[in-house]
Amino acid sequence: MACANSGFVGYPLLLMSLPSIAPTALALNMVVENLVIIPLVLILAERATAPTLNGRSLAKLIFHRVSTNTIVLAMVAGIAVAVFNLPMPVFASNGIDLIAQSSVAVSLFVIGGTVAGISIRSVGKRVFGVVIGKLVILPVAVWMGFNVMALAGAGVDDANLRKAAIIMAATPAMSIYPVLAQRYGQEEQAASAMFVMTAMSFFTISGLLYLL
Numbered sequence: 001m002a003c004a005n006s007g008f009v010g011y012p013l014l015l016m017s018l019p020s021i022a023p024t025a026l027a028l029n030m031v032v033e034n035l036v037i038i039p040l041v042l043i044l045a046e047r048a049t050a051p052t053l054n055g056r057s058l059a060k061l062i063f064h065r066v067s068t069n070t071i072v073l074a075m076v077a078g079i080a081v082a083v084f085n086l087p088m089p090v091f092a093s094n095g096i097d098l099i100a101q102s103s104v105a106v107s108l109f110v111i112g113g114t115v116a117g118i119s120i121r122s123v124g125k126r127v128f129g130v131v132i133g134k135l136v137i138l139p140v141a142v143w144m145g146f147n148v149m150a151l152a153g154a155g156v157d158d159a160n161l162r163k164a165a166i167i168m169a170a171t172p173a174m175s176i177y178p179v180l181a182q183r184y185g186q187e188e189q190a191a192s193a194m195f196v197m198t199a200m201s202f203f204t205i206s207g208l209l210y211l212l
Contacts, residue, residue, distance in 0.1 A: 001130060001133035001134045001137065001138055001173075002037050002041070002138060003033055003037055003038065003041065003173055003174045003177065004029065004033070004168050004169055004170075004171045004172075004173070004174065005171045005172050005174050005175060006026055006029040006030060006033065006168050006171065006174070007026070007030070007174075008175060009171040009172060009201075010025075010026070010029065010167065010168040010171045011025075011026045013167055013171070013205065013209075014026070014164050014167060014168070017209060017212075018160050018163060018164050018167075020160065021158070021160045021161055021164050022164070024161065024164075025161060025164035025165065025168060028165075029165070029168050033174070034075050035075070035079075038071065038072075038075070039066065039072060041180070042065075042066050042071070042072065042180075043062055043066055045180075045183075045184050046061065046062045046065045046066060047062060048184070049184065071176075071180075126189060127189060127192045127193045127196060128196070130173075130189075130193040130197070131193055131196050131197040131200060134172065134173055134193075134197055135170060135197055135200060135201055135204045135205075136204065138170070139166050139167075139169040139170040139208065141169075142165055142166050142169040143166055146162050146165070163212045166208070166212065167205070167208065167209070167212070170201070170204060170205050170208050171201065171205065172194065172197045172198045172201050173193070173194060173197060175194075177190055177193075177194055178190040178194055
């Protein structure tokens, strides 16, 4: 419920509605998602796979699995390249560009294939709970967070940036959500939730844009 599709849905929406703040909002959103939300999600997911473990054994298991996760390793490598301004060889840069251009199509192919093979009965309370949490509860929570920050004297002065954050929060989940869930045997639930929230987001985001 906490990871937005900021790159392929949120950013285009902001380019149309708040173009002056769109690049800043995208950068801030992706930094938080990549450095905080995704690692936290993976930690929680690994914790759920070993409910009987506790203490040091659980910590070692989570550290091993998260530290060897390819997504985490990719983020660490990307941050290192950016921070140290490391030059990329042409062959590596071309390969990365090719993967980046094809990643959306591959992700949608996986999601579509998973959705095609599931029963309508799988769209149950759990799926709708995730959908409502992502499209309604998260943007409301972001709005409330800004109000709490303002009361604490740490408010965000730029009204457009506040609006951009709420719009980002109201987008469907990131496209790799079902792919991440597949590792934990939840791909059908995730694909169903992705399908439903993408369809419903047309109405919820339209209403939010009207309000803002």
